[in-house]
Amino acid sequence: MSTDPRRVLVIGIGAGDPDHLTLAAVKAMRRASVFFVLGKGEEKSSLTDLRRRMLDEHASPGYRLVEAEDPWRDRERGDRAGYAAAVHDWRSRRADVCERLIREELPPGATGAFLVWGDPALYDSTLAVLDEIAGRGSVALEVEVVPGVSSVSALAARHRITLNRVGRPVRLTPARRLAEEGPGEDADVVVMLDAREGFTRYADRDDVHIYWGAYVGTPDEILVSGPLREVAGRIASLRAEARARHGWIMDTYLLRFGEQAD
Incomplete structure (x- = not known):
């Protein structure tokens, strides 16, 4: 053998x-x-x-x-x-x-x-x-x-952005840890594995921007970006509709803090 x-x-x-x-x-x-x-x-x-x-x-x-x-x-x-x-x-x-x-x-x-x-x-x-x-x-x-x-690289490419800003770190975290610990000091956050729409906890702030994507790179791709307080409800509705249609959802998003939402 x-x-x-x-x-x-x-x-x-x-x-x-x-x-x-x-x-x-x-x-x-x-x-x-x-x-x-x-x-x-x-x-x-x-x-x-x-x-x-x-x-x-x-x-x-x-x-x-x-x-x-x-x-x-x-x-x-x-x-x-x-x-x-x-x-x-x-x-x-x-x-x-x-x-x-x-x-x-x-x-x-x-x-x-x-x-x-x-x-x-x-x-x-x-x-x-x-x-x-x-x-x-x-x-x-x-x-x-x-x-x-990665889905993170694909998300940034589809939104035509860089993940990092000059002199600022980027943190990658599961949504569970974001809920427990918050975004951290002076860091933008890429969130994975969010089954409970953790971004909504920041939807009342004026200084948070979100770049969100589901099924990125597939024919079912959905993209939303904008001031979080303006688009959080739309994202939640799209997630619910997509999950009902497909039976599952894979999404990723970047939360960028410190940007005044005009």
């Missing part, structure tokens, strides 16, 4: 626009013979369909797509410790699924890949899951990461 490690490519494929694929991503896709996808049910089948179209255009002929259901995740734990425990539990169960798929579907010495939305190094669990699998010692892995265009 071969003891060669299984090679796993973690390929960033951009925020949704197939043209966001980098040349490095296309070359990496052509090296893999098996692609692993954890599905998230019928509501997000369009994401799997988009992966298939990318593979049909760029992967080597004869590639195999191996799918499994993404484990359920507890999203009800509200405090920080409970949230972290829920995420670690979910990642471990994800590792169980991925380890089985890699062992059963990817022979030693062969190359497989995970196609990751945006950039694998920004708010994605794939690398942590593979680290856990490698740490278990039951499957020998060689992991290579191919960076991609």
